[in-house]
Amino acid sequence: MPIRCEIVSQDRMVFEGDADIVVLPGMEGEMGILPNHAPLLTTLNMGILKVRYKGEEQYFTISGGVAEVQPDIITVLANAAENVNEIDLARAEESRRRAEETLAKGPPPDTDTFLAMEAALRRSNLRLEAAHRYRRSHPRPGSSTEK
Numbered sequence: 113m114p115i116r117c118e119i120v121s122q123d124r125m126v127f128e129g130d131a132d133i134v135v136l137p138g139m140e141g142e143m144g145i146l147p148n149h150a151p152l153l154t155t156l157n158m159g160i161l162k163v164r165y166k167g168e169e170q171y172f173t174i175s176g177g178v179a180e181v182q183p184d185i186i187t188v189l190a191n192a193a194e195n196v197n198e199i200d201l202a203r204a205e206e207s208r209r210r211a212e213e214t215l216a217k218g219p220p221p222d223t224d225t226f227l228a229m230e231a232a233l234r235r236s237n238l239r240l241e242a243a244h245r246y247r248r249s250h251p252r253p254g255s256s257t258e259k
Contacts (some may be wrong), residue, residue, distance in 0.1 A: 115147040116185040117163055119172055121193040126172060127163065134186050135162040136179055145179075145186050152181040158234060160196075160242055161188065171196045171246040173239050175231075192235070199243040208236035 114130035134145045137159025145152075156179055161172045177190035211233035215226075 113147055114165060115145065115149070115183075117188075118185070119161065119163075119174075119188045119190060119193050121190050126190070126193040126195065127170065129163070129165065131163045131165050131186075133162075133164050135164075136188070137161060137174065145181055148183045149181050149186075151183070152179075154179050154181075156188070156190070158238055160238075160246070161190075161193070171242060173199070173235075173242045175235050175238075194239065196242045196246045197248060199239050199247070201240065201243055204236050204239040204243070207232060208240065211236060 114132055115134065117127065117129060117131040117134050118125065119127040132147075136143050136145065136154070137157045139155050139157050142159075143154070156174060156177045158175050159173075161174050163170045163172070173192075173194050173196060174188070174190040175192040177188060177193075179189075180187045211229050214229045215233065
């Protein structure tokens with residue numbers, strides 16, 4: 113019997129479906145959640161969330177948040193979340209470039225701006241690494257990878 117999994121970001125439902133196991137990026141490391149898990153409320157770190165169901169895996173980047181686990185459902189409330197197959201690589205590269213340029217100029221007088229740029233750089237790097245590692249590649253017609 114699977115566990116129900118819901119991944120919600122601030123602006124949308126990112127995923128809703130059944131899972132045999134959900135692997136979360138917890139603050140103390142990865143944690144695997146199986147059906148009939150004991151109730152749990154935990155904070156999440158920035159990282160990769162994995163959902164496996166019937167041998168198929170889906171990967172999501174999340175930028176922190178909380179997870180509530182009940183025996184038959186896990187609800188992830190993420191600060192930001194995205195399926196790795198939906199990541200816009202050009203946008204992520206541009207975001208990383210902007211953050212790197214801003215940080216290269218030296219620390220701004222405003223600590224909040226500096227911390228926001230560091231966080232943006234970490235998010236961009238996470239999104240790019242996740243897309244390159246976990247994304248299912250679908251060559252476009254006419255691309256050099258098509259045979």
